[in-house]
Amino acid sequence: MTSGSPTADVKNADVPWDAFDPDEYIKRNYIEIQPVDREILSRVRDHFRDHFQGRAGRVAAGIDVGAGPNLYPALAMLPWCDRITLLERSARNLDYLDGQLAGYDANWDQFWDVLREQPEYADLGMDPRPRFKEAVGKPVAGSLFDLCGKDERWDLGTMFFVAESITTSLDEFRRGVGCFMSALNPGSPFAAAFMEHSEGYRVGSHEFPARDIDADEVRSVLKDYTEGVTIHRMANPKQLVRTGYTGMILACGRRKV
Template sequence: MTTAGRAAIRRNRDADWDAWPVARYLADNYRQMHPCDRGVIQHHSLFYRRFPPAGLARTLELGAGPNLYPLMLAAGASRHIDALEPGAANLAYLRRQLTHGPEESWTPFYALCKALDPALPATLGEALNRVHAVRGDASGLPDGRYDAASMNFVAESVTEDYGEFTALCGAFVRAVRPGGRLVAAFMERMPSYRIGDGPVWPACPVDETALRAVFTPRTVALTVSRLAKDPTLPEYGDTGILLLTAERPAP
């Protein structure tokens, strides 16, 4: 507690991301397809269909976690996908999926992705062959490496510090080359949260105004849309999902 009697702001470094509860998180959120998943997949599929099949040499999934469907979607346009993940538990799960084949529960997700984008490989296994799981975080990203980058439920879900949230979003933008494209999803107004009965994880409640304040000075062609709160998900305190696309401007 601070001297004023209020809890100190928790930042990314204050949480043990190596101990992220992968099994419970998947059970609560991804063992079946929720309406919000359909909404995010439809939005992101439209983003990737802007590009020719396999037209992007290298793309990024920042803070990949154990969620495979953003990686599926990228496989229609990208020849090489870096799934960047700092947490040991999430990274181990990703590597198992890539090495031993994806769990059956991901099959309906890929069926929807494939229906929306026929350019995707014939099977989920083929799509994941383009994915490379890499341990790391935004602090180590080189400037301009990627043709496009994706980030889903990350920047707002790892810190209570708005300044750190802003810096993480800035690193996300800088990861793509000038003219490179960005797609992202954010939990709207989500406070710090629990997965099941585990510890409290830090989060920064953001809304459309906050996203526009962060991304407008750093990008062009910015769009922000919204999905209504999904009552089929656990109660995290959010009010919905915000979906973003943008482009890094030329110098």
């Protein structure tokens, strides 16, 4: 057995996030809807619907943290809140999001088709682009970690493949989840998705770090902040689309009152 010093963590601040190539990422993940994203989206849709059904009007504000070049969390929030903040750290991803506001690309229609299986989504029509443009203001440049200690709060939140996919540090992973939670008003519903046992991931020619976590870690980190949480694990036996991980974990619940 060889001995040696343990490998140092790759911290979020050490990573060149502006090298994240949104086109490559979309080509790999979102050009065609994958069964696992269909399942995640259906569960998130039903979670938000169960929460808001029968309540009058929309809540004020939703936030998708670390939005990257993924519009489906924002689409899932569309019927339920007046405004949606897309918070993102990478300049290239912010440019991508900005470019989608006037009329987003056709690949996102497959994701809307899943959402509009429920009437509150269908009521927004076959093409929710005008409502998307109205709800999603200019994407906001910023860091998940800066949500801690800020006064601003949101009434609905999503964070997909972020806290564990921006660092190898367990401490930063936990802090990231905590900062997401601290941005939500008490009682707010949320959905958060995580890669399970990820070894990191490549986007174009760049490698990005990930913290290896599992459902027990997700359950444990959420415990103090949340109530009514359900956790679903979706295995990825073929590892066809995104390699170097064993599955995905979806947590749906409410911010503790």
